[in-house]
Amino acid sequence: MTVNTTPLAFKNKAILAPMVRVGTLPMRLLALDYGADIVYCEELIDIKMLQCKRIVNEVLGTVDFVAPNGRVVFRTCERERDCVVFQMGTADAERALAVAKLVENDVAGIDVNMGCPKEYSTKGGMGAALLSNPDKIESILTTLVNGVCKPVTCKIRILPSKKETISLVKKIEETGVAAIAIHGRKKEERPQHPVRCDVIKAISEAVSIPVIANGGSHDFIKEHSDIETFRQATAASSVMVARAAMWNPSVFRKEGPQTLKDVMQEYIKYAVRYDNHYTNTKYCLCQMLREQLENAQGKKLHAAQSMQEICEAFEMSSFYHETSALLEAKKVSLEAKDQDEDDHAEDADVIKMAVRFDKREYPPQITPKMCLLEWCRKEKHPQPVYETIERPLDRLFRSVVTVAEQKYRSTLWEKSKKLAEQASAIACLRTLGLPEGKRDEEANHLVNKRKRQDGECLNNGEYLTEAACKKPHFVSGASNSSVS
Structure with a gap:
């Protein structure tokens, strides 16, 4: 049996929550810059991850998990190694363990998303579909806790009653997980529905493991001080921020949020530096602009069909060309080095x-x-x-x-x-x-x-x-x- 000996510290922590298409490397690094203590990747499906090959990308300085079609499914780097949690969607204990073993040396923890209400997740028995199957939850989490050397966590939504929710959380606690995140809404509810702080608080008081409060972006969190307000209202150990961080990642900044222009420029720099796909970059910037999408810059962004055009929309063409040239030069240098090594390798015959x-x-x-x-x-x-x-x-x-x-x-x-x-x-x-x-x-x-x-x-x-x-x-x- 493997014991989790390096638990993440969830006490009074600000956490960037996983958001589909948002929790990619550039957004995670930006959140860390502004003060997030722990960052989650976007939810990645176990079957898709098991098809991937781990590749060290020497040009970008990253570790990439690449699908057979060449698409990078998960990318991480040394800087976030001690604070990034890999979140997966799964409905099978053995597959979950296989994925965890694949990535455990490159991440700080493993999380199972048991709260996603989206159809792509629930129709496969994953996400919120697991909430009605406590035995499977127990099997998946116990297998992970006993099988990997990194902390294991999970995220759930609340059940129809407070009593049912507390009963499930106590069963989850017995599996040995390091923490549990509670989204304070039922699986059929959406952001416009009020977050149930009273249920999260009852859970926090009923268990001894750290509880991470989630779901406060719409009702509570607009700037850094609101994170603590939400934490106190739920008596949680820490707070997971999703939508508020998507709209402006500088919400984690204790001194107050940065101007949106500065935030977007910093995000674009990371996106170019780490070769983030332009469609994901464009999506994240659109979420930041929101009501400003109809202005001139927003229209240019909406029309952009490449990373270069995105940079042009934000008057960052020089940065794009300089960074691209540096990356290309590094690639050529590494290729030349490989060629030289090949020529001198043990293949003289x-x-x-x-x-x-x-x-x-x-x-x-x-x-x-x-x-x-x-x-x-x-x-x-x-x-x-x-x-x-x-x-x-x-x-x-x-x-x-x-x-x-x-x-x-x-x-x-x-x-x-x-x-x-x-x-x-x-x-x-x-x-x-x-x-x-x-x-x-x-x-x-x-x-x-x-x-x-x-x-x-x-x-x-x-x-x-x-x-x-x-x-x-x-x-x-x-x-x-x-x-x-």
């Missing part, structure tokens, strides 16, 4: 050639890999073996093919494993002076063979396909390995 595969140069269904495989069979060599690595910096691929105990590869990096393997096959074929299947090559025997006997089995029943060329020797340069 590898024959290298700067070649790429362009399928437009080949007849349909004919590839260099097929040509190489057919040649190996004809010469009674073992079939080619491909070893492919992925470069974490930019997620590009390069492959080495071994034929007759000699290795060959292209010096160029490709966008996919398939392209990298084809390029290595070309390097081998050209070195050996063999035909590679191009349209302009005379008497292409593979083309003639396909025309003559399409689908006929070759060599003891094996079909001549891409699958026949493959062997499980893919080695990833990132934290996880895959098979090509």
Whole structure:
């Protein structure tokens, strides 16, 4: 059993709550600048996270969890490592634990959102749907508490009665969680409904673990002093701020809020510096502008279709170009370093050639890999073996093919494993002076063979396909390995 030995301090803390599309790295860092003590990421679904690969992004100085389609699902950095809580949506204890183990070394705590009333969450049995299933709540939280070394928390909404809510919270307390956040509304209620401070207070007095009060933005919180007012009204240990922080993150500033212009400019700087997607950046800025969206600047923002255009709307074009140039220079420098290391690596026995595969140069269904495989069979060599690595910096691929105990590869990096393997096959074929299947090559025997006997089995029943060329020797340069 793993014991949580490093609990976060929730006493009298101002916390940036998770908000869908808002709790990204730039907003979290800005909230910390202004005085938030703990920040939550946006709710991330367990199944989506389990598809991700952890990649260290040396250009941005971040740790990225990247989906198979290349989209960054969760990005964090060293600065927030001791104060960022990873919040997930889950309805399964084992999946929840798998996600927690994936991220626990990069975050300060793990939270399960059991209060989200949105359909995308509840229809999967997550969020507020869990409130009617106490046994599943107990299973998920107990599994997490016993399975990870970081503090575990959860967030719920109040139930139809105060008695039911307190009973559930006491059951949650018994799981060993470090704290519990209470949104003072029922699952069917929305921000315009009053927050139930009396219920949060009753819970705070009924349990011994820290209680985090949430839901006061609409009724209470307009500036920093209101955070303490809400805390006292609920007798909670700390306060979680969501909408008020979304409208102006400087609500955490003890000296008083900053002007909206300054806040937005600081936010944009973080968004550019950490390559935040322009749609998310645009959404957050629109939430800050609110009633000012109809003025000239608001209309420019609304029309923006890139980060550059957003910066132009806020007269920050110079910052955008300077920062982009610095990041690009750093990327080029790291690529050059990687290339130099590759050239001096332990592959002196590898024959290298700067070649790429362009399928437009080949007849349909004919590839260099097929040509190489057919040649190996004809010469009674073992079939080619491909070893492919992925470069974490930019997620590009390069492959080495071994034929007759000699290795060959292209010096160029490709966008996919398939392209990298084809390029290595070309390097081998050209070195050996063999035909590679191009349209302009005379008497292409593979083309003639396909025309003559399409689908006929070759060599003891094996079909001549891409699958026949493959062997499980893919080695990833990132934290996880895959098979090509």
